Amino acid sequence: MKRRTVVVLAFCGAFVLPACRAGARSAEQSASPAEGTSKSSNPEVRLDPSQLKQVRIEELSTFAPADVIKATGTVEFNADRMARILPPVPGQVQDLAVNAGDSVRKSDVLFVLRSREVAAAIADHLASHKDLELAEKTFAMTQDLFEHDAASRIAMQQSENELAKSRAKVEQTEEVLQVLGLDAHTEEDAAHLQSRVPVRAPIGGIVIERTVTNGQFVGPENTPLLVIADLSTVWVEAGVFERDLRHINAGQKADVTAAAYPNDHFNAQVARIGAVIDAQTRTAKVRFLVANPNARLKPGMYTSMTLYLPESSSSLTLPAKAVFVENSRTFAYVQTGPLAFSRREIETAAGSSDRLRVVRGLEPGDRVVADGVLLLRQLDSDTGGDR
Numbered sequence: 001m002k003r004r005t006v007v008v009l010a011f012c013g014a015f016v017l018p019a020c021r022a023g024a025r026s027a028e029q030s031a032s033p034a035e036g037t038s039k040s041s042n043p044e045v046r047l048d049p050s051q052l053k054q055v056r057i058e059e060l061s062t063f064a065p066a067d068v069i070k071a072t073g074t075v076e077f078n079a080d081r082m083a084r085i086l087p088p089v090p091g092q093v094q095d096l097a098v099n100a101g102d103s104v105r106k107s108d109v110l111f112v113l114r115s116r117e118v119a120a121a122i123a124d125h126l127a128s129h130k131d132l133e134l135a136e137k138t139f140a141m142t143q144d145l146f147e148h149d150a151a152s153r154i155a156m157q158q159s160e161n162e163l164a165k166s167r168a169k170v171e172q173t174e175e176v177l178q179v180l181g182l183d184a185h186t187e188e189d190a191a192h193l194q195s196r197v198p199v200r201a202p203i204g205g206i207v208i209e210r211t212v213t214n215g216q217f218v219g220p221e222n223t224p225l226l227v228i229a230d231l232s233t234v235w236v237e238a239g240v241f242e243r244d245l246r247h248i249n250a251g252q253k254a255d256v257t258a259a260a261y262p263n264d265h266f267n268a269q270v271a272r273i274g275a276v277i278d279a280q281t282r283t284a285k286v287r288f289l290v291a292n293p294n295a296r297l298k299p300g301m302y303t304s305m306t307l308y309l310p311e312s313s314s315s316l317t318l319p320a321k322a323v324f325v326e327n328s329r330t331f332a333y334v335q336t337g338p339l340a341f342s343r344r345e346i347e348t349a350a351g352s353s354d355r356l357r358v359v360r361g362l363e364p365g366d367r368v369v370a371d372g373v374l375l376l377r378q379l380d381s382d383t384g385g386d387r
């Protein structure tokens with residue numbers, strides 16, 4: 001059953017498909033017998049299905065990578081997505097529940113600070129409310145007396161002033177609590193008993209540094225107690241040669257591979273181009289912002305960057321291995337039928353290390369033999385003599 005399929009396929013490839021092309025070819029040949037370079041004047045090479053498996057065919061597209069800039073760099077934390085937790089007030093650290101390496105969500109309570117300052121602020125706030133209550137009562141009473149001619153206008157105005165002052169004082173003490181990170185009215189009652197300030201994570205991420213322990217007293221210092229880093233994106237700083245800088249713009253897309261994950265690609269874009277050239281290496285630091293799903297890229301990892309230049313997106317390229325030179329003419333094999341190929345004379349220009357730019361002779365959609373050119377040339381020379 002299998003053999004029969006093979007026979008049918010071979011039949012189609014050999015006779016049915018090329019039949020009309022063969023007619024066109026002989027007509028053209030007779031029209032310009034001396035020319036010989038016309039692309040359809042080259043005879044077709046036919047493969048059997050097992051030979052077809054030995055060749056790799058690439059359909060040419062304008063999106064094939066042509067001009068690329070390669071650079072290497074190490075993964076770093078995205079400093080724009082890091083939070084350094086400083087003590088909002090002096091106090092004692094309590095209920096510290098996170099360690100370096102733990103992941104936290106935004107607004108999670110990291111620890112609680114027990115603080116005398118907070119106790120004082122809460123007491124002030126409560127006292128201001130009591131004063132306000134009293135001022136309100138006094139004002140209502142004085143107003144009543146004034147209306148019954150039992151109080152002077154001056155006494156009325158004085159109680160009115162007292163009321164305004166008490167209101168301002170309440171607002172002021174509430175502001176102090178807000179600055180300390182307390183919501184004056186939701187945490188008032190519980191916090192007032194213990195003077196505890198919950199310190200929350202300002203961003204979600206991983207705790208990458210912890211310098212504080214439970215029970216420790218912390219003052220108004222500048223050393224962060226905890227550092228949280230959001231690893232959903234990372235930075236890679238790569239050195240790019242001076243001569244390549246003119247091709248690089250912020251926002252340009254790049255591709256990152258890491259030695260740790262040889263088969264995976266991470267999407268990146270140019271975030272910042274350094275302002276100075278290193279005198280030793282003749283490179284500028286280019287910062288890439290790299291998407292890091294599942295935090296797989298770890299700071300310190302070694303990566304390679306590939307930057308595709310914008311002009312390459314409109315130029316057609318083919319693998320250098322697809323090209324061969326015969327009698328100082330350049331050719332590639334183009335697929336003309338399921339099992340049929342024909343050499344085509346082309347002109348190429350230098351591209352990247354393993355691809356050439358097409359100047360003439362091929363178009364997007366052409367299917368060229370990318371691997372296995374030698375086999376086709378062998379068959380070509382075997383059958384070429386018969387024609």
Ligand SMILES: [Zn+2]
Nearest residue numbers: 125129174184
């Ligand atoms: Zn209040």
